[in-house]
Amino acid sequence: MTGAVLSVRNLTVDLPLSGDRSHAVSGLSFEIHPNEIVCVVGESGSGKSVTAFTAMGLLPKALKVSAGEMLFEGKDLLKMSRSDHAKLRGQRISMVFQEPMTALNPCFTVGDQIQEIFRTHTKLSGAQCKARTLALMEEVRLPDPQRVYSSYPHQLSGGQRQRIVIAMALAMDPKLLIADEPTTALDVTTQAQILAMFKTLKTTHNAGILFVTHDFDVVAEIADRVVVMQKGIVVEQGTATEVLNDPQHPYTRQLIAAVPRKKQGEAAPLQEEIALRVKGLSKTYHVARTLTRKARTVQALHPADFSVRKGETLGIVGESGSGKTTLVRCLIRLLDPDDGEIWIGNRNFAKGSRSSLRTARQDIQIVFQDPYGSLNPRRSIGEQLIGGPMNFGVSRSVAWDRAKRLMKIVRLEEDALYRYPAEFSGGQRQRICIARALMVEPKVLIADEAVSALDVSVQKEVLQLLADIKREMGLTILFITHDLRVASQICDNLIVMSRGQIVERGTVEQVFGDPQDAYTRQLLSAMPGNGWEVPALEAQPTT
Amino acid sequence: MTSLNLALPQPGTVRRKGFIGRALANPVFLFGAVLLGLIVAMAALAPLLAPYNPLAQNMLTRTVSPFWMSDGNWAHPLGTDGLGRDYLSRIIYGARISLLIGVFTVICSGIIGTVMGVLAGYFGGKIDLVINFLIMTRLTLPVVMVALAVVALFGGSLIVVVLVLGLLLWDRFAVVMRSAVMQIRNQEYIQAAQSMGYSTPKLLFKELLPNIFDRLAVIATFEMAHAILLEASLSFLGLGVQPPTPSWGLMVAEGRQYLLFDSWLILIPGAAICVLVLAINMIGDGLRDALAPENRN
Numbered sequence: 001m002t003g004a005v006l007s008v009r010n011l012t013v014d015l016p017l018s019g020d021r022s023h024a025v026s027g028l029s030f031e032i033h034p035n036e037i038v039c040v041v042g043e044s045g046s047g048k049s050v051t052a053f054t055a056m057g058l059l060p061k062a063l064k065v066s067a068g069e070m071l072f073e074g075k076d077l078l079k080m081s082r083s084d085h086a087k088l089r090g091q092r093i094s095m096v097f098q099e100p101m102t103a104l105n106p107c108f109t110v111g112d113q114i115q116e117i118f119r120t121h122t123k124l125s126g127a128q129c130k131a132r133t134l135a136l137m138e139e140v141r142l143p144d145p146q147r148v149y150s151s152y153p154h155q156l157s158g159g160q161r162q163r164i165v166i167a168m169a170l171a172m173d174p175k176l177l178i179a180d181e182p183t184t185a186l187d188v189t190t191q192a193q194i195l196a197m198f199k200t201l202k203t204t205h206n207a208g209i210l211f212v213t214h215d216f217d218v219v220a221e222i223a224d225r226v227v228v229m230q231k232g233i234v235v236e237q238g239t240a241t242e243v244l245n246d247p248q249h250p251y252t253r254q255l256i257a258a259v260p261r262k263k264q265g266e267a268a269p270l271q272e273e274i275a276l277r278v279k280g281l282s283k284t285y286h287v288a289r290t291l292t293r294k295a296r297t298v299q300a301l302h303p304a305d306f307s308v309r310k311g312e313t314l315g316i317v318g319e320s321g322s323g324k325t326t327l328v329r330c331l332i333r334l335l336d337p338d339d340g341e342i343w344i345g346n347r348n349f350a351k352g353s354r355s356s357l358r359t360a361r362q363d364i365q366i367v368f369q370d371p372y373g374s375l376n377p378r379r380s381i382g383e384q385l386i387g388g389p390m391n392f393g394v395s396r397s398v399a400w401d402r403a404k405r406l407m408k409i410v411r412l413e414e415d416a417l418y419r420y421p422a423e424f425s426g427g428q429r430q431r432i433c434i435a436r437a438l439m440v441e442p443k444v445l446i447a448d449e450a451v452s453a454l455d456v457s458v459q460k461e462v463l464q465l466l467a468d469i470k471r472e473m474g475l476t477i478l479f480i481t482h483d484l485r486v487a488s489q490i491c492d493n494l495i496v497m498s499r500g501q502i503v504e505r506g507t508v509e510q511v512f513g514d515p516q517d518a519y520t521r522q523l524l525s526a527m528p529g530n531g532w533e534v535p536a537l538e539a540q541p542t543t
Numbered sequence: 544m545t546s547l548n549l550a551l552p553q554p555g556t557v558r559r560k561g562f563i564g565r566a567l568a569n570p571v572f573l574f575g576a577v578l579l580g581l582i583v584a585m586a587a588l589a590p591l592l593a594p595y596n597p598l599a600q601n602m603l604t605r606t607v608s609p610f611w612m613s614d615g616n617w618a619h620p621l622g623t624d625g626l627g628r629d630y631l632s633r634i635i636y637g638a639r640i641s642l643l644i645g646v647f648t649v650i651c652s653g654i655i656g657t658v659m660g661v662l663a664g665y666f667g668g669k670i671d672l673v674i675n676f677l678i679m680t681r682l683t684l685p686v687v688m689v690a691l692a693v694v695a696l697f698g699g700s701l702i703v704v705v706l707v708l709g710l711l712l713w714d715r716f717a718v719v720m721r722s723a724v725m726q727i728r729n730q731e732y733i734q735a736a737q738s739m740g741y742s743t744p745k746l747l748f749k750e751l752l753p754n755i756f757d758r759l760a761v762i763a764t765f766e767m768a769h770a771i772l773l774e775a776s777l778s779f780l781g782l783g784v785q786p787p788t789p790s791w792g793l794m795v796a797e798g799r800q801y802l803l804f805d806s807w808l809i810l811i812p813g814a815a816i817c818v819l820v821l822a823i824n825m826i827g828d829g830l831r832d833a834l835a836p837e838n839r840n
Contacts, residue, residue, distance in 0.1 A: 374735055391740040436739075
């Protein structure tokens, strides 16, 4: 077919012999046309990033292309000399990376970094370079381009940095733009703006965009065509409407079914008994003065009041900097709050020194976000599990029995107790963390972004597990997340936080259906995939 | 959702080598360990191995050359020194001194440095300020000068040398432990342990120490080599182990006057020091590689 910006035919990339499969991608074929966004979707390890890196000629040395061709405007990128390929890069093909902080050099102003591209690829004078740079910054809608021009990366927000990276990618008006998870590290409102920008850019620059993502809602938001990958193989491709609304392959169906959505049906009635009551909890950080700056105080958490009933799941939703992490740290007293009360049963958890709290810690437990950092790599799972109850006076054999029982509840084998964390996948580790938190039989469990780092199908499993445990054990859960979709799936009630304050509270229905606060409305409208009704797939027989 | 993989990796598919297994697979470590093993065996079995009493003087057989030289003979394989003492016996007994100094100095300085580093790194704040000040103060002191001064005041004996070196060589332990602990204390598993009611000492010993042990082991080997070298320098300057005790550093010092015509008197103990330090450093390098988490499995 003519007119394609990039056409990939039968691409196969080999993994080194020690890999878990022989090909990173195999038999990959797809095309990108001008003025088109092609989304490559898949979970971690599906080979989607390898595809993007192959097109840029940035494959790690251990990976070798063994077959296929990759035609860019009729020329095969794979047969090109390195220097020819380098000439295309940045000029005709450019790339936007996931992490905007590490994609920019911290030692130069962002203006210099954009100009550098003009200096490399054109013979413009200094003044012309600067004018072009400022025009680009206007185009990616950076506020106050003059000021941003002379800022260093650390002085900009994540969204602004990503705009700079996109501006750099657009500098030479490329025909092909490759974006590797460009919005994954961003807050949802920033993500919405960046996605909207991608949609305008494809028409204004008439470029083809290869957009790598794991999030089906993002796909629904921007994709023209979709390529679904699993373990290096394309399992399905087609137009966005076809794939999203009528997926054929079981894996695609499974992924789409795992997209978090507001749960349907009546919520179970809640008990009257209150498990956790928080009154006027507040926290201020004091930043000491330095030579050049005056001392500041930052009100991280304005006095917050809420209560959670026994068996309830309360969602606390907010973007980065909203104070939700400070709230959590204060609740489990990893931080000392300035003021306020935390009542669990008839004990005020906010009072007393941290060492006097040790016995009370049994009542409130936490599951952290990072499944790789929250288990001690040098101790066996069993040792880590029984440590908690043994601190509270349970004998070793009783604790060990409890650990075995909990392994069953989180659907792992007993054998896992004798292993070390390095042997488990992210989802398995997160289940171990849940088991560890439940070992001391807490009254309240805090899940701090507990599923944010997981693939969507694993995320769904862990959410299901939490819901089951809650039902069976009558546990009270505080579910902290930045993702409204996930919150709406598991929570009974929601609290929305912004800048250290609770701005909205109510049942999921109320918050979604009739948001009162402007910030909540903004969050809701920023959710990707708003127009897309997920087809009810689980009812259909899978082929 | 039955198709999702809930199964664990089967035992046998993931085979973990223990840390000793991983270390032994490392040729550098293996070579260093064999070398050190030989030296330790030599020191331990000194009375059995040494052909003569290392202190026995014999004026009739002074500065006999080692066997490979034209005027050497096998009665004294490494020759004799200026007082007619058998050089091989002195080298064998000298290994005891070097190893004793290395091991005890590291135990002493390791405990001081690790305690200081862990306290500073974990608690931070004022404790960190004080300990940082101590580290800075220690770093401004030239080790050899201070050691010389102290030994000159209190006299040179094995115990004084060990104590002086032990009290001087803790700086690297403290600096490295402090930064290692600062990295680890903010990990979520430490916070999880806090919220599970671990007391501070238990948390430090059970959760923290296992994760910094690799770094501890590596510094210990390097400091051991350092201590052995320092003892040799002190003895060379006449302020370390006192004659007639056979110490390699002292042997170098005593051989100084024969440098021009009987240079093997210096070269042999010098080579012994060199081999021991090399062996210990190789073990340190090997340990560092074997203990790195990315080299597991």
